[in-house]
Amino acid sequence: MLELKGVSFAAGEGNERKEIIKNVDLSVGDGKLVVITGPNGGGKSTLAKLVAGIEKPTSGRIFFGGKDVTDVSVTDRAKSGIAFAFQQPVRFKGLNVLDLIRIAVGEKITAASACEYLSMVGLCARDYINREVNASLSGGELKRIEIATVIARKAKLSVFDEPEAGIDLWSFKNLIEVFKKMRAEIKGGSIIIISHQERILEIADEIIVIKDGEILKQGAKDEIFPTLGAREITLSCKKAENGGEQNA
Amino acid sequence: MPEFDALQMQMLKEVADLHKIPEGAYNIRSNSAPAGRRSTENIEITSKTDVSGLDIRIKSGTKNESVHIPVIMTKSGLKEVVYNDFYVGEGANVLIVAGCGIDNCGGQDSEHDGVHRFFLEKNASVKYVEKHYGSGNGAGKRILNPVTEVYLDEGATMEMEMVQIKGVDDTERRTIAKLKENAKLVVRERLMTHGNQRAASFYEVDLCGDGASADVVSRAVAKDNSFQKFDAKLIGNAACKGHTECDSIIMDNGKILAVPALEANDVNAALVHEAAIGKIAGEQIVKLMTLGLTEAEAEEQIINGFLR
Ligand SMILES: Nc1ncnc2c1ncn2[C@@H]1O[C@H](COP(=O)(O)OP(=O)(O)O)[C@@H](O)[C@H]1O
């Protein structure tokens, strides 16, 4: 169970100072799949970073599994079961895909078992397992590797920030199956997906709409989904359907 | 192989990956004295008579054979200069593993200066692996100043992997190469310095024949108060291709100076230099922390990957 109580986050100095997240209350129950959507710039990624501990709230508290983790480091939050797939994955010179998956799993698993995670995200494992996670990978490839490392963590809470970006249609369908399977397999595990994609919204238990740093709507999928106009999901969803890498 | 103590075995493992007597030809030098040698039908190793060092002759057409010539020093205060010449016959294809390990627990400096010259005949192909390693916590320095000269005849290929990750206090490495038509040189250098270490690496590559190519890539990490200099010069005298790259990470008070130089004397010479120096990107550390590593563990993984 993840709970945010009155969480605010401001960044920038002096006149540039801006409230990016404003007094957000939300909770994600065990075993739930929650999709966060809303216009670009609304604060979705910032919220995910607050959950992972990459950013610290200016005020408010964050609880995970009943414990106050507001002041807990990124490392210790990860160890306590929070996994986070970045919207913009990081490139590394030298580290290869197998290294990253092994770090994610936390032990030296064999190349063969690491390959299973790559297959799940539609990458031909043989071709990728020894590839350096550097600029030679396309945005879409990098994105899928990022998702694979988070799947490999089998965490109590997995947060995916716009996983559909840069992923072709075929892999996208697969991805939806992967999310469903994850939910079924990790007992009591919760998933947060930040997305503009209708088909991801459809598999949600709950939907949260964030705009200008505030929660605009929040509730069961069947209640929220029909109220979503083009305005809330807008922009990126067309591109993801087309399968391009425009969003990577 | 003669008897080696545990320390000597450790050094052999570090510099030449030797756990036991190597296959093929070898010569082991320990504390400035010969400690074992084997020539084979195709590879003849003889001692020089005028200076200290070896002549290594590899017959034309030799395929898939190897030569190991590790040097280890475990006594404090030794200083030596060794000249090794490799004559690689036409069309031969061999692996040459050199390397020097110095353990210095004493108060006096230990120094090994190896001068290696490679003469490759037409279409010969050599993979050369050289590792430098220092250990021991004596006040005496561990010093290595290798000089490498590479002469590539038409169509010859030399691939050099040079690694110095730990424990060498002072090093000045000079590599010069001259390439004829269609010859190819590939260099992969990995350097890490820490404490107050100093490392300088100079390259001068002459591309003299049409179709010659050189690719010199250095990856370096300078920690603590250490200093590194990478000075690479490519000279294009024909329709050739040359690329040098210095990619470095600095940490703490480490300093790195990259001095690229390109000289094109032929309108069909295509030469490129790339250099990048900076600290580890913060987002790389954060990403690994979200996978459960501490900041220190994340740094270590990033550095290990970078220097692989
Ligand atoms: N560290 C920061 N400093 C200043 N502005 C920031 C910072 N992080 C995010 N922002 C701004 O906050 C807003 C929300 O960003 P983000 O969370 O990435 O939105 P979303 O993911 O919903 O598109 C944007 O206007 C962005 O430019």
Ligand SMILES: [Mg+2]
């Ligand atoms: Mg975002």
